[in-house]
Amino acid sequence: MSQNELEPAIRILGDINASLIALDLEGYITGWNGGAERLFGYPSEEVLGRHVLMLYADETDNDIELFNRVLTQGQTTLEVKRRHKDGRDFWVQIHLNLVRDEAGKPLRMIGFLHDISSQIADQVRSRLLASVFRHTPDAIVITDESRHLIECNPAYLRLIGDKLPKIIGKVPYFLEQEVGKKTATAQSIDAHLASTGHWEGELWSRRANGEAFPAWLTLSAVHGRQNKLQHYFAVMADLSERKAAEEQIFRLAYFDTLTKLPNRSHLFSLLEQALSEARRQQRSGALLCFNIAGFKAMNDSFTHRGGDQILVVVAERIRSCLRDEDVLSRFGGDEFCIGLFDIRQREDAAIVAERILATVAEPYYVQQEEIVIKAHIGMSVFPDDGRDADKLINLAAVAMHRAKQGRQAMLFYSSDMNQRSLARIKLTTDLHHALARDEFELHYQPQVNAQTGQICGAEALIRWRHPQRGLVPPGEFIPFAEESGLIVQIGIWVFNAACQQMAQWRHQGLGLERLAINLSPRQFGRHLVDELLAVVNQHQLPASCIELEITETLLMKADEDVTATLNALHQAGFSLALDDFGTGYSNLGYLHAFPLDYLKIDQSFVRGLPDNHSNAAIVRAIIGIALNLELQLIAEGVENEAEAQFLASLDCHQLQGYYLAKPMPAADFVNLLQPSERSLLGY
Known part of the structure; x- marks a missing residue:
């Protein structure tokens, strides 16, 4: 196209929205239409005759190679960053064409520009999200509307110990439901997804090797046009370490480190719960306070390590005399507290106490030495002696100290109960020999x-x-x-x-x-x-x-x-x-x-x-x-x-x-x- 033929076309393009720039072969601006003015914010009188470098966002950019490509190929398309008159940068796509005269000699370059800032931003955002998806420590799973896995991140594969080809198209374990059965968690998930499209909570999942683990799951439904369900998006965090830490903290706070029994602090809460239930059921129960006679001398003779060995075996022997529902606690030192929360008759506590004393009295072997232990037990009974844990423990301790002073193996806090208990024990003992x-x-x-x-x-x-x-x-x-x-x-x-x-x-x-x-x-x-x-x-x-x-x-x-x-x-x-x-x-x-x-x-x-x-x-x-x-x-x-x-x-x-x-x-x-x-x- 000749110069004379081109001029009318340039005037037409100047009146449309397309952004058009004309450059001579050295890069100076020779044409600037209304679209370019709107794109860059410069009127034509401010740019005509100036070099195109004034529009660059980075002054170090060099377009010599670009111009050479246009001269050799006749055209090129590229995405570049440019700067608006107000100083903000934006991305444009430029389609640059070479214009020749009738003899084929290059005359100028015509550039058609299109603002692609939003597309570039979307690409950047997509790359960012993809990077987050790949590198986040939380496991991410995407399923179709039928809950079959279509994508997951590496964190999920590491969490379950599996590979993507093996699980693609399958329902993740945490969304599986047994045929004909629905757990309470599964019912809750379905109900929340149906009503709000979202569920969040704790559940049990499973690794590829079958190992179960606790997890925190956030699950959301993704809807498309006309609110049609398309996908489910799940984020999962492994709670195993946190649970283990919580359990360790709980054990340290509420259990004795030596015997693994509930400690003094935990005992009170267990007793309050049991007493409340016993009151509701109108049941009787008893508290037994157990103490080893002369334990200090054993510590002195066998060191604290030997004494600890004795305490562990004593705890095991006491536990063997109790029912599963009874509570055994190490109260401190060589004292143990025993809670019997369902006894038919008050004197039954004495039968248990006698059994404990007989079992504990069997020989022990510490550092190749045989020793025999004597112990004292004090007993309080609820509801007769009291209805709260603190009082019952205190009365049992008082009875235990009275037993030590009177050189008795066991003693009730109530004297009347002692007499009935002794008569019952005597009869039971005689029955064994009958x-x-x-x-x-x-x-x-x-x-x-x-x-x-x-x-x-x-x-x-x-x-x-x-x-x-x-x-x-x-x-x-x-x-x-x-x-x-x-x-x-x-x-x-x-x-x-x-x-x-x-x-x-x-x-x-x-x-x-x-x-x-x-x-x-x-x-x-x-x-x-x-x-x-x-x-x-x-x-x-x-x-x-x-x-x-x-x-x-x-x-x-x-x-x-x-x-x-x-x-x-x-x-x-x-x-x-x-x-x-x-x-x-x-x-x-x-x-x-x-x-x-x-x-x-x-x-x-x-x-x-x-x-x-x-x-x-x-x-x-x-x-x-x-x-x-x-x-x-x-x-x-x-x-x-x-x-x-x-x-x-x-x-x-x-x-x-x-x-x-x-x-x-x-x-x-x-x-x-x-x-x-x-x-x-x-x-």
Whole structure:
């Protein structure tokens, strides 16, 4: 295009918004349109004839190479920084063209300029965000709308110990949900995302090797046009170190560093919580203050290291005597505090204390030396002695110091309680020796046919002939045997002694069809069936002549093992009787669920028949149920003729009680078994 042809085009471009600059071959401005004026802020009279360097943001820029490229190639495009008249810098894209004359000789350069500051800013921002994404220490995850991972940063890969190709397209573990299940955290995440599009909180995530770790997660939904969900953006921080530090701080603040037990400070908070719960449940409890006698001398003899070894073993031995729900704390030095927050009777605390003292008294070996430790325990009981932790601990400490002064192993703060506790402990101690000393004996009470009065069975009942107290009633010692676990040994003794007596009577030709023997729920271990069969086989008895009496307490708590044991006993030939029916929950389901043969009506319902209309109605109902289920009925506690006649009139099968005969030793009971047609009924 010639110069004459170009001039009209330049005038046209001067009137449009495009930014146009004309330069001679040395870089001086020869043309400047309105668009350039608006772009740079200079009117044409201020720039025409001046060198283009006046527009540069950096005076050190050199465009010789640029001009050479245009002269050789005819055009070029570049992005450069330029400066406005007001001094601010901005980015422009320049498309520079070479204009030649008709002979092809270069005349000038025409530059078309476009402001690209916003695009450059976006690029810078994008590069910055990409750098932050790559180098931030927090893990970042981006998923699609279905929560499948589409991008993550290196921090996330380091956190989970995995590589991007293996996890791309998969749902991150912290967003996974088991089929058909939703954890509370998953439900919270879904609810918040649905309502606010954001969730933030603590949860458990997992590394590639399966290791779980605590994390803090910030999760946001990203929406596009028309508010359509497009992505999820998650930022995660590993809380493992912080949690470990917090746990360490907690341990140092609230636990003894030597024994790892709660320290004095932590004890008070645990006690306040337990006491509050005990008050709400109306339970009794106790605080025990434990102190080692002469511990300073041990430290002097074996150094503090040896003393520390003793304290650690003492703590372990005390803990072995307690239940999981009980609290053991090192109160300081050689003192420990023990919280028993659920005891049936106040004196139970003394039984625990005695157990602790016996366990702690076993020999210790320190630096190849054997030593024996003595200790003192003081006890306070709530709610009687107090209702707050501080007072109860103080009273237990007072009792402990009194025990030391009086050279007693243990002492209650209350003197009345001491007397009851000592009596209970004495009885429990004697009970431990009763088997070895052969102080138990069996009495037998007949069970008779309600219509004929003839003996058709008997119940073996244990009696304890105490060397000082004489005959101790079962109601006084059986609960102790149950609590201590001695009932298992006692139960085996009863079963063996009863079977031996039954075998002797059968050998003598005395007809007794059935002998009833009580079983404690605590006897129901995995070897019970084998143990009982071994005994009847030893005495050459058929299992069918033994009736095993069980309680509703056992059936209420029966699990699969107990049910299997009951079925095995029944299959072995033993008959089963449900004792004291009606005094517990009396769930009629028992009568279908378990292989029962006999139902024993408790004496509390027999008393006052037939005049006691309430009892009469209950007995009628029980007998009706039993007859319909084809169960044999035995009424206990029959004490007079009216009760016996009324029960017989209702078709009760058998009667048992003082009206017929009291429980008696075997020597007296044998007289009732002599061949005779005599009826034990008085009518």
